[in-house]
Amino acid sequence: MSTFLPVLNEVEKKSIRERQPLPEAYLGLSEEEMSLRIEAAKAALGDRLVILGHHYQRDEVIKFADYTGDSFKLANAIAKHPAADYIVFCGVHFMAESADILAMPHQQIILPDLAAGCSMADMAPADQLEICWSELKQIGLASRVVPITYINSAASIKSLVGENGGTVCTSSNAAATLKWGWEQKEKILFLPDQHLGRNTAFKMGVPLDQMVVWDPNEPFGGLTREQLDAAKLIVWKGHCSVHVRFTAKQIEKVRAEHPGIKVIVHPEVPFDVVQAADDSGSTEYILKTVRDSAPGSKWAVATEVHLVHRLAEEVAPEKTVVSLDQFGCLCSTMFRVSPNHLLWVLDSLVDGDVVNEIVVPEEQKKWAKIALDRMLAIT
Numbered sequence: 001m002s003t004f005l006p007v008l009n010e011v012e013k014k015s016i017r018e019r020q021p022l023p024e025a026y027l028g029l030s031e032e033e034m035s036l037r038i039e040a041a042k043a044a045l046g047d048r049l050v051i052l053g054h055h056y057q058r059d060e061v062i063k064f065a066d067y068t069g070d071s072f073k074l075a076n077a078i079a080k081h082p083a084a085d086y087i088v089f090c091g092v093h094f095m096a097e098s099a100d101i102l103a104m105p106h107q108q109i110i111l112p113d114l115a116a117g118c119s120m121a122d123m124a125p126a127d128q129l130e131i132c133w134s135e136l137k138q139i140g141l142a143s144r145v146v147p148i149t150y151i152n153s154a155a156s157i158k159s160l161v162g163e164n165g166g167t168v169c170t171s172s173n174a175a176a177t178l179k180w181g182w183e184q185k186e187k188i189l190f191l192p193d194q195h196l197g198r199n200t201a202f203k204m205g206v207p208l209d210q211m212v213v214w215d216p217n218e219p220f221g222g223l224t225r226e227q228l229d230a231a232k233l234i235v236w237k238g239h240c241s242v243h244v245r246f247t248a249k250q251i252e253k254v255r256a257e258h259p260g261i262k263v264i265v266h267p268e269v270p271f272d273v274v275q276a277a278d279d280s281g282s283t284e285y286i287l288k289t290v291r292d293s294a295p296g297s298k299w300a301v302a303t304e305v306h307l308v309h310r311l312a313e314e315v316a317p318e319k320t321v322v323s324l325d326q327f328g329c330l331c332s333t334m335f336r337v338s339p340n341h342l343l344w345v346l347d348s349l350v351d352g353d354v355v356n357e358i359v360v361p362e363e364q365k366k367w368a369k370i371a372l373d374r375m376l377a378i379t
């Protein structure tokens, strides 16, 4: 890695400084009024606007999206609208950054609430990856390692990975990118989600004893030279706070309560949960598998609760879908994007004022784009 990068880049710092509270005029509005006003703003902006909605967004927001999907599918939707000036991304910060990396130069990316971050992405700040890489260099290992980052990471991380020969992956193409990684080098450094790395590699036949966890808060990741030498996969000590709430015990319980039910889980859940489940895959894979299943099928799904509830409504009464966690696991940062925030940013655009714009600095954009392009070439 060449240069030291702070945890927050200058634009991120500037964005946070400039984060405005939701104006009072947007508080206390009825759902009906907000719906009417959002539709009116959309109509006024016409083809200049595209709204993207991630699967984990709440119903009151996602209903206004022109496209729904996972982060990568949504970032790709931008290419279908080269004439659009404004891309309002109803999702979290790293998604809006990826959109800015892939967007045309004239397009502006807007995140309705700048506080909508991702706890997993925050577990891998750029300065810690800088330290990790310099320690791997110090012990002569960096040249034997290719870095791969999950798309759920900051642009600064994607940039560092791109600059050092690595790529990006999504939960849909993680196996293909790991295969590519081992064709490049003997070892892979996978970040920020240890579970996606471990679950994917194990499915590909890599034994657990060839995987180690790099703890960024410990010198040399808390690992010995021998452990690093023996490892084929070095996973970063990061996780998704939503998906780690699912447990193997919940699987036992749901099977006892619903005989014949099948359990499908997202690969961000812990290893033992994937092992106990019937199937695992990305959000798009989960949706397709349940939609394509036979009439009368029963499913317990382990991913964010808004997706699970919408899927349950969509396939009922032909099929039954329940959340594996009876209380439902909610992504609280995704939830920060409210219809009030959406209305505010759209009204501002109608008035010619761009609020909450996400801009990735050019030097980061260059390498992050290279990392993303490598992913596209692989898959």
Ligand code: SF4
Pocket (backbone or CB within 6 Å): 056, 092, 117, 118, 119, 120, 121, 152, 240, 241, 242, 243, 304, 331, 332, 333, 334
């Ligand atoms: S569900 Fe997990 S990985 Fe996805 S945005 Fe929320 S915290 Fe991040």
